[in-house]
Amino acid sequence: MNVARLLYPVKVLGPGNRMGIWFAGCTHGCHGCSNPELWKKKPEYETGCDTIMKMIKSVARTGKIDGFTLTGGEPFQQQEALRELLPHLADISDDILVYTGFEYDEDFRRENADILSYVTVLIDGRYIRERNRNCFLRGSDNQRISILQDRHRERYLKYIREGHNQVQNFRTGNGFISVGIHGADYETELKKRLLEKGLTGQDNGQS
Numbered sequence: 001m002n003v004a005r006l007l008y009p010v011k012v013l014g015p016g017n018r019m020g021i022w023f024a025g026c027t028h029g030c031h032g033c034s035n036p037e038l039w040k041k042k043p044e045y046e047t048g049c050d051t052i053m054k055m056i057k058s059v060a061r062t063g064k065i066d067g068f069t070l071t072g073g074e075p076f077q078q079q080e081a082l083r084e085l086l087p088h089l090a091d092i093s094d095d096i097l098v099y100t101g102f103e104y105d106e107d108f109r110r111e112n113a114d115i116l117s118y119v120t121v122l123i124d125g126r127y128i129r130e131r132n133r134n135c136f137l138r139g140s141d142n143q144r145i146s147i148l149q150d151r152h153r154e155r156y157l158k159y160i161r162e163g164h165n166q167v168q169n170f171r172t173g174n175g176f177i178s179v180g181i182h183g184a185d186y187e188t189e190l191k192k193r194l195l196e197k198g199l200t201g202q203d204n205g206q207s
């Protein structure tokens with residue numbers, strides 16, 4: 001599977017302290033996408049399920065993983081990877097939130113029924129910059145939040161009712177990764193400020 005990064009604890013893309021998993025590769029080409037650097041798969045991102053699970057289990061030994069958030073990139077353009085990975089993730093936490101640029105329609109449900117049986121919450125639809133209206137958990141207001149597992153319904157309804165978007169920054173070697181739902185002009189402003197400080201950064205979180 002081609003996975004660009006794992007981050008923990010992600011607190012702004014779902015309830016609790018989550019493990020964020022960013023898949024590489026996406027062909028949707030949404031204008032204003034926050035993560036164009038993840039549109040292409042890269043050889044250096046190629047990894048096995050065993051390696052990813054080893055890293056996740058090592059984190060789980062020191063901190064509680066309340067859930068997983070899978071984004072990218074486009075997780076559903078790596079269906080075999082999802083089929084392999086999700087059962088292992090569910091052994092640690094059955095709260096699995098996934099972003100996809102595909103529409104959650106009949107064809108999608110049929111093609112991905114086995115994968116979706118592990119998904120707690122699906123946020124679907126392409127990002128439309130002109131419809132970025134600071135909606136909670138969603139990059140643009142055309143995207144929909146679907147709670148797929150009844151056992152998590154009340155918890156998520158409360159979370160969505162009370163939530164507001166926040167941004168969380170993770171430091172990297174030569175900059176930082178900013179996770180969360182950002183405003184439409186955030187990237188331009190961020191790049192300008194980073195350049196002024198001689199830093200580079202990546203902006204993540206919307207799908």
Ligand code: SF4
Nearest residue numbers: 026030033073101207
């Ligand atoms: S917003 Fe999401 S679906 Fe759209 S191009 Fe970017 S990564 Fe792909």
